[in-house]
Amino acid sequence: MKKRTLKIASPGRINLIGEHIDYNDGFVLPAAIDKCIYFTLRANGSENRCTIKSKGFDSILVLDLKSFEKGTEGWHNYVLGVIYEIQSLTDKVAGFDCEIESKVPVGSGVSSSAALECGLAYGLNELFDLGLDKWQLILIGQLAEHNFVGTKCGIMDQFASVMGKKDHMLLLDCRSLEYEEIPIAIAPYRLLLLNTNVAHNLSTGEYNVRRAQCAEGLELLAKRFQIEKSFRNVIPEMLVQTREELGETLYDRCSYVVEETNRVLEVVKALKNNDLETVGALMYQTHEGLSKKYEVSCPELDFLVDFSKNEPQVLGARMMGGGFGGCTLNIIHEDVIDQFVQKATAAYQEAFDIELTSFETVPSQGTSLIRE
Numbered sequence: 001m002k003k004r005t006l007k008i009a010s011p012g013r014i015n016l017i018g019e020h021i022d023y024n025d026g027f028v029l030p031a032a033i034d035k036c037i038y039f040t041l042r043a044n045g046s047e048n049r050c051t052i053k054s055k056g057f058d059s060i061l062v063l064d065l066k067s068f069e070k071g072t073e074g075w076h077n078y079v080l081g082v083i084y085e086i087q088s089l090t091d092k093v094a095g096f097d098c099e100i101e102s103k104v105p106v107g108s109g110v111s112s113s114a115a116l117e118c119g120l121a122y123g124l125n126e127l128f129d130l131g132l133d134k135w136q137l138i139l140i141g142q143l144a145e146h147n148f149v150g151t152k153c154g155i156m157d158q159f160a161s162v163m164g165k166k167d168h169m170l171l172l173d174c175r176s177l178e179y180e181e182i183p184i185a186i187a188p189y190r191l192l193l194l195n196t197n198v199a200h201n202l203s204t205g206e207y208n209v210r211r212a213q214c215a216e217g218l219e220l221l222a223k224r225f226q227i228e229k230s231f232r233n234v235i236p237e238m239l240v241q242t243r244e245e246l247g248e249t250l251y252d253r254c255s256y257v258v259e260e261t262n263r264v265l266e267v268v269k270a271l272k273n274n275d276l277e278t279v280g281a282l283m284y285q286t287h288e289g290l291s292k293k294y295e296v297s298c299p300e301l302d303f304l305v306d307f308s309k310n311e312p313q314v315l316g317a318r319m320m321g322g323g324f325g326g327c328t329l330n331i332i333h334e335d336v337i338d339q340f341v342q343k344a345t346a347a348y349q350e351a352f353d354i355e356l357t358s359f360e361t362v363p364s365q366g367t368s369l370i371r372e
Contacts, residue, residue, distance in 0.1 A: 004042055004043055005040065005041070005042040006039075006040070006041045006042070006123055006126055006127055006369065007038065007039065007040050007041075007369070007370040007372065008038070008039040008041070008119050008122055008123040008126070008367065008368070008369060008370065009036040009037075009038055009039075009119070009367070009368055009370055010036055010037050010038075010039065010115045010116070010118050010119025010120075010122065010161055010367040011032040011033050011034070011035060011036045011037075011104070011115055011161055011164060011364055011365070011366065011367065012032075012033050012035050012036070012037075012104040012105075012110035012111050012112055012114070012115050012161070013030045013031060013032055013033060013110060013111050013114065013115075013156075013157055013160035013161055013164070014030065014031055014033055014110060014191065014193070014320060014329060014361060014363075015028060015029065015030040015031075015156065015160070015320055015321075015329075016029045016030070016031070016169055016267065016279070016283075016329070017029050017260075017263055017264050017267045017279075017282060017283060017286055017318075018030075018156075018260060018261075018263075018264040019260065019286065019290060019318075019319075019320065019321070019323075020210060020256075020257075020260070020290070020294055020296065020322075020323075021154075021174070021231075021257050021260050021261055021264075022153075022154030022155055022156035022172075022174045023152070023153070023154035023174070023211055023214075024154075024174075024214050024218075024231050024257045024261075025174055025175040025230045025231050025232050026174055026175075026231060026232075026257060026260065026261040026264065027171060027172065027173055027174065027261055027264040027265060027268075028154075028156045028171075028172050028174060028264065029169050029170070029171055029172075029182070029264055029267060029268065030156055030157075030159070030160035030169070030170055030172070031160060031164055031168065031169045031170060031184075031363035031364070032160050032161055032163075032164020032165075032363065032364050032365060032366045032367075033110060033164075033361040033362070033363070033364055034361055034362055034364040035103050035104045035105065035110065035359070035361060036103055036104065036115065036119075037100060037101070037102045037103070037104055037112065037115045037116055037119050038100070038101045038102075038103070038119075038370075039098060039099070039100055039119050039120065039123045040098065040099045041096055041097070041098045041123045041124070041127050042096065042097050042098075042127075043094060043095065043096050043127060043128070044095045044096055044097050045095065046094070046095030047065075047094055047095055048064050048065040048066050048094070048095055049062070049063075049064060049065075049095045050062070050063050050064075050065060050083070050095055050096050050097070050098070051097045051098070052079055052097075052098045052099075052100065053097075053098070053099045053100065054075060054100045054102075055099065055100065055101040055102075056100075056101065056102045056106075057073065057075055059073060061073075061076050061079060061080075063080065063083075065083070065087070065093065065094070065095070068080060068083075068084075070148060075116065077144075077148040077149050078113055078116045078117050078120075078144060078145070078148070078149060079116070079120060080144075080148055081117070081143070081144025081145065081147060081148030081149060082117050082120045082121050082124075082140055082141065082144045083120075083124075084144070084147070084148060085121075085139075085140040085143045085144050085147070086121065086124060086125075086130070086132075086140060089130075089132065089136070089140075090130050090132075092128045092129070092130055093124055093128050093130070094128065096124070096127060098120070098123070100116070100119075102115075102116075105195060105357075105359065108193065108195045108321075108326050108327045109319075109320045109321020109322065109325075109326025109327045110193070110320075110321070110326075110327065110361075111157040111160075111161065111321070113145065113149070113157070114141055114145075114157035114158045114160070114161045115161050115367075117140070117141030117142075117144050117145065117158060117161075118137060118138070118141045118158050118161040118162050118367050119161075119367055121137045121140045121141055122137055122162070122367045122368075122369075125137060126369060134162050134163065135177075137158075137162055137367075138155065138158040138159050138162050138163075139155075139158075141157075141158035141161070141162075142154075142155055142158050150208075151207060151208070152207075152208055152211055153207075154174060155172075155174060155177070156172065156174070159172055159179075160366070161366060161367055162366050162367050163179070163366050164363065164364055164365055164366030164367075165181050165363070165365065165366065166362075166363065166364055166365050167183060167184060167362070167363055168181045168182060168183055168184065168363055169181075169182045169184050169271065169363060170182070171264070171268050175230060175232060182268055182271055182272070183271075184271055184363060185274055186276065186331070187334075188333060188334050188335070189276060189315065189331050189332060189333055189334065190331075190332055190333075190334050190337060190360050191329065191330070191331065191360060191361050191362065192329075192330040192331075192332045192337060192340075192341075192358060192359075192360050193320070193327040193328070193329055193330070193358060193359055193360075193361065194304050194327060194328045194330065194341075194344060194356060194357075194358050195326070195327045195356065195357045195358065195359075196298075196300040196301055196304065196325055196326065196327065196328075196348075196354070196356070197354055197355060197356065197357060198298065198300050198325040198352075198354065199324070199325040199326070206296065206323075206324065207296075207322050207323075210253065210294065210296065213249065213250055213253045214231075214253050214254065214257060216250060217246055217250040217251075217253055217254040218230075218231060218234070218254065220242065220245065220246060220250070221234055221238055221239075221242060221246075221254065224238075224241075224242055224245070225238055231254070231257050231258060231261065232261070234254065234257075234258050235258070236255070236258060236259075239251060239254055239255050239258065252292075252293040252294070252295075253293065253294060255293060256289045256290070256293040256294045259285075259289060260286060260289060263282050263285060263286060266278070266282055267279050267282050270282070276315050276331060277315055279315065279316060279331065280314070280315030280316025280317075280331050281315075281316060282316070283315075283316030283317060283318045283329070283331070284305070284309075284316050284317065284318065286318045287301075287302075287305045287317065287318035287319055287328075290318070290319055290323065291305075291319070294323075296319075296322065296323030296324060297319050297323055297324075298323070298324050298325060299352075300325070300348075300352055300354070301319040301323075301325070301326075301328060303347075303348065303351055303352070304317070304328045304344065304348065304356075305317045305318060305319065305328055307344055307347055307348075308328070308330055308332075308344075311332070311336065311340050311343075313332060313333035313335070313336040313340070314330050314331065314332045314333075314340065315331040315332070316330070316331050317329065317330040317331075337360070341356075341358050344356060344358075345358075
């Protein structure tokens with residue numbers, strides 16, 4: 001007997017460090033957060049008719065499981081992509097109704113898209129007893145984004161959304177997919193996100209460009225040094241030797257990847273030693289690399305990171321997510337959060353005439369069934 005109604009919570013994610021290297025065989029250090037998309041699903045008794053309603057977008061997607069194409073609204077394709085990928089694995093999905101309510105800030109770089117993909121995949125797996133394991137759900141979300149949305153994302157966002165553990169960061173080796181749960185004892189500091197509330201229309205296209213540039217640079221390095229084609233086999237000396245051959249742009253992209261991979265491991269070591277000052281310093285280094293070498297920042301993000309350096313109680317800050325907008329992630333002492341946010345809001349308003357928003361978050365549980 002199939003379960004008739006389910007409620008699912010699927011979180012967004014932060015990434016403490018390791019940006020743009022999940023698709024480059026690197027290490028990343030994400031966590032699920034306490035901001036979720038909530039799903040209510042029920043089998044409706046039909047063979048093929050599905051109705052998906054989004055409260056936030058105030059729209060309804062109706063589809064036939066036997067025949068559907070890409071959607072007319074942005075969020076449709078994340079849903080359709082998940083259903084398409086699940087149907088490539090099983091024919092057990094039948095008609096269902098789904099209501100979606102998001103508490104994940106859209107466009108803030110905390111991957112509301114992965115929360116949407118993974119929550120729906122998790123819910124359909126439970127509703128129809130599909131027998132898919134967590135890694136299959138993660139890959140369904142990633143492939144949905146590749147094939148229906150058109151963003152060739154790495155695995156990090158979906159991994160963090162599904163595998164998150166309360167009060168832990170997740171060190172993921174994006175080559176082997178092995179991972180380690182890293183406790184984070186952050187008090188009396190907090191994780192504060194400052195949302196630029198801008199989304200420059202470069203993100204998806206430029207994301208794919210960066211991916212292609214890294215692949216081109218790696219191809220050249222692999223041939224030159226006769227190494228297996230993975231950035232894990234590239235050392236800084238190789239980049240120095242091939243700088244002219246790579247050209248400035250590919251050199252910058254590739255050197256950022258190599259440096260960031262090493263920074264992730266340094267942050268993990270610092271967390272294990274409860275050394276948040278080192279974590280913060282490395283975050284600033286990451287932002288500098290993302291802004292100057294990878295060129296995925298924007299004036300608004302750079303302004304907020306530079307502004308944070310004026311507050312001694314901020315240990316570190318950097319842009320987070322794909323770039324060109326979204327949030328900065330800050331490690332800040334709890335005693336000065338309100339004062340800092342007020343000052344940053346006023347300065348940001350004066351500089352860009354845009355209202356700054358902010359929220360605190362904590363590492364939290366991954367996608368799960370809400371038991372009532």
